[in-house]
Amino acid sequence: MTKTPSQKTIKVWGRIFRIQKKALAYTEKALKSAQLPQLAWYDILLELDKAGDQGLRPFELEHDLLLPQYGLSRLLDRIEKKGFLQRVPCLEDGRGQRIVITDKGRDIRLKMWPIYAKAIEDIIGPNLSENDLRTLSEFLAKIDIPEE
Amino acid sequence: MTKTPSQKTIKVWGRIFRIQKKALAYTEKALKSAQLPQLAWYDILLELDKAGDQGLRPFELEHDLLLPQYGLSRLLDRIEKKGFLQRVPCLEDGRGQRIVITDKGRDIRLKMWPIYAKAIEDIIGPNLSENDLRTLSEFLAKIDIPEE
DNA sequence: TTTATATACATGCATTTGCATTTAAATGTC
DNA sequence: GACATTTAAATGCAAATGCATGTATATAAA
Numbered sequence: 001m002t003k004t005p006s007q008k009t010i011k012v013w014g015r016i017f018r019i020q021k022k023a024l025a026y027t028e029k030a031l032k033s034a035q036l037p038q039l040a041w042y043d044i045l046l047e048l049d050k051a052g053d054q055g056l057r058p059f060e061l062e063h064d065l066l067l068p069q070y071g072l073s074r075l076l077d078r079i080e081k082k083g084f085l086q087r088v089p090c091l092e093d094g095r096g097q098r099i100v101i102t103d104k105g106r107d108i109r110l111k112m113w114p115i116y117a118k119a120i121e122d123i124i125g126p127n128l129s130e131n132d133l134r135t136l137s138e139f140l141a142k143i144d145i146p147e148e
Numbered sequence: 149m150t151k152t153p154s155q156k157t158i159k160v161w162g163r164i165f166r167i168q169k170k171a172l173a174y175t176e177k178a179l180k181s182a183q184l185p186q187l188a189w190y191d192i193l194l195e196l197d198k199a200g201d202q203g204l205r206p207f208e209l210e211h212d213l214l215l216p217q218y219g220l221s222r223l224l225d226r227i228e229k230k231g232f233l234q235r236v237p238c239l240e241d242g243r244g245q246r247i248v249i250t251d252k253g254r255d256i257r258l259k260m261w262p263i264y265a266k267a268i269e270d271i272i273g274p275n276l277s278e279n280d281l282r283t284l285s286e287f288l289a290k291i292d293i294p295e296e
Numbered sequence: 297t298t299t300a301t302a303t304a305c306a307t308g309c310a311t312t313t314g315c316a317t318t319t320a321a322a323t324g325t326c
Numbered sequence: 327g328a329c330a331t332t333t334a335a336a337t338g339c340a341a342a343t344g345c346a347t348g349t350a351t352a353t354a355a356a
Contacts, residue, residue, distance in 0.1 A: 005268045008281035013171070013268050015288040020168040021214050023161070059304065066169050071343065073306055078342090095304040095351045120153045120161050127290040133156035139284040140163040142275040207334065219313065221336055226312095243321040243334040303352070312343065323332070 027119040034115050045109040048101035055100035084108055175267040182263050193257040196249035203248035232256055
């Protein structure tokens with residue numbers, strides 16, 4: 001039997017969930033209004049763009065972005081179908097593949113960024129100073145999730 | 149054109165999303181292992197339980213829990229089908245209904261709580277003092293989401 | 297080298313979600 | 327009161343998700 005979390009603990013939990021829910025909805029709505037792909041696509045394209053020419057293995061993306069394996073597999077299908085990424089065979093492991101961003105993918109990511117940036121700024125920006133942000137970030141960093 | 153968010157802003161945004169994603173996955177997994185319903189069911193049942201005998205209108209739940217109207221409508225279908233809540237006609241508004249928790253619903257909520265509580269404690273608890281939590285909570289409260 | 301086990305990724309099927317629209321009752325206007 | 331508008335909730339259909347399993351290659355054990 002575990003001790004029940006303190007009121008403050010529960011409060012923090014609730015706020016994190018609520019903020020992310022609203023933030024996500026707000027951002028998705030903005031992207032949709034701009035006729036752009038979902039946030040998840042941005043995350044993938046950003047990782048791929050950062051990874052450069054040799055791309056990333058699906059299992060790396062899976063880990064970095066906390067996506068379920070089957071979910072990622074089909075998400076990649078859809079993004080690939082739009083021509084934003086390419087699956088290339090993997091030399092060092094016949095089971096695997098490398099996922100590489102295309103020019104079109106880089107382009108759409110850049111188009112998404114201003115919308116995404118505005119959402120982030122609208123939500124986090126207005127009421128927190130840079131000092132607040134540093135403190136907040138440090139406290140959030142202390143919340144460490146059990147890896148399983 | 150909006151100014152791009154600061155690095156610190158982006159960091160905070162990223163941490164909030166990452167924490168909630170992991171926290172959600174961790175909690176859902178624990179509930180599933182215990183053969184209990186999803187987290188969303190708990191949230192609904194808690195609101196209903198707090199609301200007491202006269203229950204809540206769907207649009208109230210929708211607002212409180214940030215759920216889409218159609219999503220809630222069908223979520224209520226499923227929870228009702230399991231006998232955890234009841235839809236009763238609404239006297240003061242013929243279009244509406246009141247959602248009321250059942251004994252079985254109260255019971256399952258209580259069974260879910262220890263699992264949920266442990267997840268919250270596992271994730272938020274270990275590395276933050278009560279003082280940390282108060283500070284964190286205050287900063288999070290400053291993040292105020294545009295209501296539309 | 298054969299055989300067992302683990303890892304990378306895909307996929308069939310059922311459930312859930314998202315979107316648009318529908319139904320019905322309430323409110324507002326004339 | 328008659329008619330248009332708004333609000334509460336449900337629903338048909340397409341898309342996405344979750345779960346379990348399948349396929350293929352890699353690694354380990356015998």
